Amino acid sequence: MASVKMPQLGESITEGTISKWLKQPGDQVKKYEALVEVITDKVNAEVPAPLAGVLKEIKVKEGTTVTVGTEIAVIEETAVASSQAPTPTLPRERGREHEPAAIPEEGQIGQAFSSAPAEQPQGSQSAEGRTRLSPAVRALIEEHRITDAELGRIEGSGVGGRISKKDVEDFIGRRAQPVAANGEQRQAAVTAPGPGTETRVPLTPMRRAIASNMQKSKQTIPHAWTVAEVDMTNVVRFRHQVKDSFKQRESVDLTFVPIIVKAVVEGLKAVPVLNASWSDDGVVLHKDINIGVAVAVDDGLIVPVVHQADRMSIAGLAKSIDDLARRARATKLTIPDVQGATFTVNNPGTFGTILSYSIIAPPQAGILAMDSIVKRPVVLDGDAIAIRSMMNLCLSFDHRVLDGVSAARFLQGVRRWLEGFSDQIPLY
Amino acid sequence: MAVKTYIEAIREGMDEEMARDKSVFLIGEDVGQRGGVFLASDGLYKKYGEDRVIDSPLAESCIVGVAIGAAVNGMRPIAEIQFADFIAPAMNQIIEEAARFCYRTAGDFNLPMVIRAPWGGGVHGALYHSQSIEATFAHIPGLKVVAPGTPADAKGLLKAAVRDPDPVLYLEHKRAYRLVKGEVPAGDGVVPIGKADVKREGKDLSLIAYGLMLTYCLEVAEKLAAEGVSAEVLDLRTIKPIDQAAIIATAKKTGKVLVVHEDNRFAGIAAEVSAIIMENAFDALDAPVMRLTGPDVPAMPFNHVLEEAFMPNPEKILAKAKELAAY
Numbered sequence: 001m002a003s004v005k006m007p008q009l010g011e012s013i014t015e016g017t018i019s020k021w022l023k024q025p026g027d028q029v030k031k032y033e034a035l036v037e038v039i040t041d042k043v044n045a046e047v048p049a050p051l052a053g054v055l056k057e058i059k060v061k062e063g064t065t066v067t068v069g070t071e072i073a074v075i076e077e078t079a080v081a082s083s084q085a086p087t088p089t090l091p092r093e094r095g096r097e098h099e100p101a102a103i104p105e106e107g108q109i110g111q112a113f114s115s116a117p118a119e120q121p122q123g124s125q126s127a128e129g130r131t132r133l134s135p136a137v138r139a140l141i142e143e144h145r146i147t148d149a150e151l152g153r154i155e156g157s158g159v160g161g162r163i164s165k166k167d168v169e170d171f172i173g174r175r176a177q178p179v180a181a182n183g184e185q186r187q188a189a190v191t192a193p194g195p196g197t198e199t200r201v202p203l204t205p206m207r208r209a210i211a212s213n214m215q216k217s218k219q220t221i222p223h224a225w226t227v228a229e230v231d232m233t234n235v236v237r238f239r240h241q242v243k244d245s246f247k248q249r250e251s252v253d254l255t256f257v258p259i260i261v262k263a264v265v266e267g268l269k270a271v272p273v274l275n276a277s278w279s280d281d282g283v284v285l286h287k288d289i290n291i292g293v294a295v296a297v298d299d300g301l302i303v304p305v306v307h308q309a310d311r312m313s314i315a316g317l318a319k320s321i322d323d324l325a326r327r328a329r330a331t332k333l334t335i336p337d338v339q340g341a342t343f344t345v346n347n348p349g350t351f352g353t354i355l356s357y358s359i360i361a362p363p364q365a366g367i368l369a370m371d372s373i374v375k376r377p378v379v380l381d382g383d384a385i386a387i388r389s390m391m392n393l394c395l396s397f398d399h400r401v402l403d404g405v406s407a408a409r410f411l412q413g414v415r416r417w418l419e420g421f422s423d424q425i426p427l428y
Numbered sequence: 429m430a431v432k433t434y435i436e437a438i439r440e441g442m443d444e445e446m447a448r449d450k451s452v453f454l455i456g457e458d459v460g461q462r463g464g465v466f467l468a469s470d471g472l473y474k475k476y477g478e479d480r481v482i483d484s485p486l487a488e489s490c491i492v493g494v495a496i497g498a499a500v501n502g503m504r505p506i507a508e509i510q511f512a513d514f515i516a517p518a519m520n521q522i523i524e525e526a527a528r529f530c531y532r533t534a535g536d537f538n539l540p541m542v543i544r545a546p547w548g549g550g551v552h553g554a555l556y557h558s559q560s561i562e563a564t565f566a567h568i569p570g571l572k573v574v575a576p577g578t579p580a581d582a583k584g585l586l587k588a589a590v591r592d593p594d595p596v597l598y599l600e601h602k603r604a605y606r607l608v609k610g611e612v613p614a615g616d617g618v619v620p621i622g623k624a625d626v627k628r629e630g631k632d633l634s635l636i637a638y639g640l641m642l643t644y645c646l647e648v649a650e651k652l653a654a655e656g657v658s659a660e661v662l663d664l665r666t667i668k669p670i671d672q673a674a675i676i677a678t679a680k681k682t683g684k685v686l687v688v689h690e691d692n693r694f695a696g697i698a699a700e701v702s703a704i705i706m707e708n709a710f711d712a713l714d715a716p717v718m719r720l721t722g723p724d725v726p727a728m729p730f731n732h733v734l735e736e737a738f739m740p741n742p743e744k745i746l747a748k749a750k751e752l753a754a755y
Contacts, residue, residue, distance in 0.1 A: 159755050166714075
């Protein structure tokens with residue numbers, strides 16, 4: 001028997017949700033054949049079977065979220081496999097059990113982050129030390145979506161500190177109440193709107209992942225925010241000139257995004273401390289520039305990554321971003337597609353915003369929002385007033401990693417690159 | 429409603445059924461002139477005569493064999509085994525004939541008969557007057573086994589047993605005869621075979637019992653309530669066919685179950701109840717199903733200290749229930 005465990009599908013990923021079992025108990029599975037779809041941080045990944053055999057047991061139901069390393073299934077090696085072996089009837093050695101499911105190749109991304117400190121999955125250590133949870137308790141945890149962290153806060157009143165059903169029910173009761181520190185708040189709870197005046201939208205795994213990441217980011221990263229105003233007139237003109245021929249040649253639209261990403265890459269080259277991650281042992285500077293590009297999808301947001309964006313031309317970026325966005329909307333992204341971003345570009349401007357305060361995606365040190373490009377009267381050098389296409393670039397950065405000076409330097413770099421745009425800048 | 433003892437309720441049940449249906453008759457050792465060794469049939473001989481209340485030889489195989497013959501010919505016999513301990517000589521008749529008759533004849537014949545057997549211990553009856561036999565007979569397909577715990581159920585189940593088309597082993601607890609009193613509804617009050625009864629609602633844990641142990645469990649539930657533990661008490665009433673739905677329902681409700689019986693532990697009714705819960709309510713369990721039963725020793729000892737050691741009693745049940753509550 002070999003156990004299949006929830007793989008670690010990324011450096012900061014501590015848990016995964018079983019999306020769909022592609023095999024059912026009793027099914028034959030080939031080695032490396034897709035066994036189960038797992039949703040982790042905003043992505044669907046297929047976990048391959050670690051060996052050939054028969055799927056004996058599914059331990060984690062669809063829709064359930066478990067921490068990395070949790071046993072999710074058991075596979076029994078087929079007799080066929082061993083009879084094909086040259087030495088057929090060797091007694092099975094103890095401890096010959098197979099290792100957990102092979103992790104999809106991480107390749108360069110993994111290496112890019114090899115110097116980053118491995119994150120300790122929060123709560124998993126305390127969970128190990130806890131006594132067993134009864135089926136009733138497990139059912140309650142699942143039903144009420146109690147997180148590991150919350151579970152850690154429940155005091156067990158049972159034998160040996162075991163968490164009983166009653167303990168969980170009490171906790172759920174407490175959780176449902178607003179914190180009743182004083183009588184006033186208790187009163188508020190009593191006069192809260194009755195049933196029928198509100199509906200509860202169940203949390204999708206994506207909603208959960210976003211919530212957890214945003215919360216973690218805001219709680220751990222001291223955000224600082226700064227804005228630069230950029231004259232995009234040259235870029236707008238250039239794009240207007242070439243976009244039709246570009247579309248004809250490349251079959252993808254030349255949007256502002258790849259141009260901005262190019263500018264960001266140039267900016268990061270000039271200010272490498274923004275292409276970095278905070279760690280308690282020191283700031284980790286990343287050699288590759290991998291740009292996450294936020295893509296709105298039906299029920300949330302996905303940030304696929306343009307890897308080694310510093311080695312790409314504007315045309316290359318356009319194609320890469322178009323491909324990622326297309327696959328994001330079709331939920332066809334792979335794990336590497338969403339891993340390893342060192343900086344993120346967000347484009348709320350498409351929705352008409354003029355100032356955006358984005359939340360940094362850990363372990364990155366910054367995120368840049370491009371807001372709407374609008375025509376405004378602008379005073380030029382020599383005090384002339386002209387109509388120019390203006391855009392705000394809003395940068396959120398991790399103030400532990402860098403200071404305002406570096407951040408401003410980065411923004412100025414991006415701004416200058418964009419404002420100095422001409423047809424001399426190669427598309428390819 | 430009148431308060432009656434357990435044995436009065438049984439007597440009344442027999443009386444009413446004999447009055448209602450002329451095919452009902454009673455046969456057993458000393459059931460006639462003597463009125464039964466426990467006086468369960470006291471007065472019936474006088475009322476219905478020697479043709480309907482028959483004193484049999486001291487031969488259990490004969491008592492059951494006669495009942496089978498009568499039943500197959502359209503009568504509705506109530507065969508009394510003086511003590512359940514003495515049922516062994518009739519086992520061949522009960523298992524090989526009575527239990528299988530309907531099946532063997534592909535449903536052409538039914539045996540509408542009742543075998544009453546005073547059972548259980550705690551009455552200083554020693555080896556031959558204290559045994560529990562329910563697991564042995566519940567194992568046999570074709571037999572129904574009932575074990576009422578209250579006077580109302582005793583009367584109601586007796587009536588149901590008499591009217592049932594198949595052989596029913598009716599177990600009446602000797603210690604309950606005069607110890608257990610309760611209101612018995614006037615009128616027919618038939619209690620359906622195969623239906624358990626929640627005798628007390630609770631939410632923290634479930635006590636499942638039957639016969640005398642029901643009385644003990646209700647007593648324990650009261651004590652638990654005083655300590656802030658809300659215990660539900662499920663009275664199985666019928667051991668076979670067992671009320672799976674009721675067992676599953678209470679297990680799902682409380683997540684903690686203690687099954688109590690006086691019969692030996694190994695392969696006892698508690699084991700079956702436990703398996704039903706595992707198979708159907710596992711996800712609701714908050715603790716392993718626990719059992720408090722008689723030990724696996726050959727018989728109930730005469731020595732009073734040892735008898736006490738054998739019998740589950742309220743103190744032992746309370747201690748076990750607390751263990752379950754604290755789990």
